[in-house]
Amino acid sequence: MGQLVEEFDAYRSKMNEVILGKQNLVLNRLFNLDTNTYAEGALSVKTKELLGLVASMVLRCDDCIKYHLGKCHEQGVTTAELYEVFAVANIVGGTIVIPHTRRAAEYWEELINP
Numbered sequence: 001m002g003q004l005v006e007e008f009d010a011y012r013s014k015m016n017e018v019i020l021g022k023q024n025l026v027l028n029r030l031f032n033l034d035t036n037t038y039a040e041g042a043l044s045v046k047t048k049e050l051l052g053l054v055a056s057m058v059l060r061c062d063d064c065i066k067y068h069l070g071k072c073h074e075q076g077v078t079t080a081e082l083y084e085v086f087a088v089a090n091i092v093g094g095t096i097v098i099p100h101t102r103r104a105a106e107y108w109e110e111l112i113n114p
Contacts, residue, residue: 002110008066038071046075050085057089057097057104065104073111082108 001009019027038048049071056064072082086104090097 001114004110054089058093066107069107
């Protein structure tokens with residue numbers, strides 16, 4: 001993987017370990033709820049990750065965008081599918097989402113061209 005991907009994954013893993021290690025009941029349950037939300041169900045994992053990506057882009061959360069891009073890559077999302085998701089996010093969120101689309105495109109390129 002590229003440097004952006006490696007740095008993000010390492011930091012996320014390290015800090016999740018710190019947070020979950022504090023054994024705060026509410027935070028641990030929140031993390032569990034988040035994990036279970038993206039599990040296979042009536043909607044596929046791939047569909048849920050694409051939905052999470054759109055929401056993250058509209059909310060302009062770069063960390064969340066990177067996380068969902070990684071999961072989309074794991075689920076076999078194609079670049080064509082991804083750019084349709086980018087289009088939906090930009091229509092829903094407006095032009096304020098364009099800078100996040102640029103960073104998402106950069107991160108995706110590192111995922112597919114390590």
